[in-house]
Amino acid sequence: MNNIYQEGKDFAKSYILPYTELADKESRFPEESFQKLGEKGFLKLLVPEEFGGYGKGLVEHTQACLAFAETCSTTALCYMMHNVALMCINTYGSDELKKKIYTDIVENGKFMALAYSEIGTGTHFYKPEVNVEVNGENSTFNGRKSMVTSGTHASYYLLLAPSVEEGKINNWVFPLDSKGLTFEMSNWNGLGMRGNSSCPMNIDNVTLDSSYRVGPEGSGQEQVFNVVAPFFITGLAAVYSGTAMHMFNVISNYAAERKYPDGSTLSNIETVQIHIGQIYKNAAAARAMTVDAANAGANGESDALAKILAARVFASETAIECGTLAMRVGGGKAYNKALPIERLLRDSYAGQVMAPSTDVLTVWLGKALTGQMIP
Template sequence: MNSYERAREFAKKYVDPIATKIDEEAKFPKEIFDKLGEEGFFKLMIPKEMGGEGGTIKDHSQVCQGLAESCATVGLCYMMHNVALMCILGQGSEELKKKIVGEVVNERKFCALAYSELGTGTHFYKPELNIKHLDGEAVISGKKSMVTSAEYASYYLVLAPSKKEGEIDNWVVPLGSEGLKFEMENWHGMGMRGNASCPMELNDVHLDEFYKIGEWGSGLGQVFTIVAPFFILGLASVYSGLGRAISRAAVEHATARKYPDGSSLANIETVQIHLANIYNRVNAAAALTAHAADKAVRGDADAVVDIIAARIAASEAAIETSIDAMRVGGGKAYNKSGPLERLMRDAYASQIMAPSVDVLTIWLGKLITDQPIP
């Protein structure tokens, strides 16, 4: 089976039974992530010679989509682990890679991103943290605004101003570092409520230079050559999966909702139009996402164009289809009878997840007219 089929098999067994509970309790799905670790998903992108599965960006995309079809929170939080791990694999020192990869493979630890800040918003690559560079270490203070998998991931990637003037660096912050604090009471997401995306405070957190990823001043390069393709394609995959879940739920409701004469909602032409539009938008976004993943695997020079286009298409498709699906679901869906109301709330996160759809649309316009980004 391919990676999508493997993820769907896992999700049907472990995620589907508690997807509603994750939303209702707004708690990080620790038990699911324990299972993901047990079944080897955390080491998907690690090279085989390091004990991993040697997956590609296409495998990354397929797993994120397969998980998100059952629960967008699970797909998103898993996606961020892969992105963080790719930075470490791509630019980390041999010692740093050995430590973290070893813990992922042998101890089933996972990683997360802590990039967003209140001041810079969707432009997360412009950090405003305070950092003091000492002999062999850095002392970081400040706050990150929305850190997914907060308190549960073992490592958090943080962008901070570099000692190289005008540049940024990418750091790994271990869970349990002295001065690291999470504000879980300030997470009130409308959708994707299991993300645990709360603020993270760094109060004079001391980090040995061992935890710096790459050369001094290489952070921005990492953002646009590693983070961007894996993160943006990952989001396209998550929202393609969510869109398919919306489509499936709308069809199930339309065929199951019967009238006294035995006919169903699905027999009404207006409903058929809504379902057809949902199906077309969702599958067009999924096809573009798969196409972008194939281009990325081949190393096509313009792969980033289709990756960005896929993210935009998948995000907008998820929201638009959730609106049409709510029309199909009517009062029952509005009153939380079935998953459509939950899926609709999850879909709206797609517009603001950095880089936002507005920012990505500008980037896409620049790229297709041979202008530099950002």
């Protein structure tokens, strides 16, 4: 894989586009697209080369998410979470855990998801309250995660739980077939991102041995802030700037094609030209900030954190603004759902509440820019 963005665009046209409307209408996980993501190698984009993957990093992760989101926000979001969880295994997983998970991804097309948020701590997912009892090598978990994207479809869930060390946390890998792990599929009824299957997960006496813990005891916080955060926050920036660019493509094509009885088009009207210019300008700015942030993160630049936070906040807000304006340009057709703009606008509303929400991230950005500790 050399030009991930272009290959992602080509892939999306053939294997994501056919299912994207259905995913929204029926709130149905895009299973066919994920099967093809495995067959065509995208699920192993970040798996190290020595384990049969492509060994790529933050820049390529961002390009793939952007490319997919320009066709389907929901598929891009689920794919993004897989890469984030995988990256944590790459960086902190034991050899045993790596071998097990990589084999399943590379040979069997399996994928991962994130089980972090809880009802109680909400957007502050880095303070988990799941109950953990340790008995020698085994840990038994009880609790509930509130929204788990790709619930029941992913084979491995990166789950955040308190450590036995006071005030610390751990990342664990929960296999889908763990005894005591169930999902409340019927409790997913999202406004947008409807193909996500972001349902609650119930953890009833799930017992795992310590080989399923990622990294040393109590190292979860370091993992969340050093690895999960850059891949997750940049990935979300890619999903929402891709969504905004998708809105531009839909509405500019529509405006050029919609004809009045005198033969003129919607796009001949100056006010519409201004709106379309505004949508493009903001979507392109969000995309440029996202790509710049990914490069800064990959190169370890000193302002990478600020760039990543700013890109994510800007992309999330921009997608909502572009969608609002595109709905106006799309007129009755957009309102009556003859155009996919309303779906994209619904999808974009997830951006501002997904943890850490844009409000929290804006505060963090201010802190990062003034040399203060985050969170």
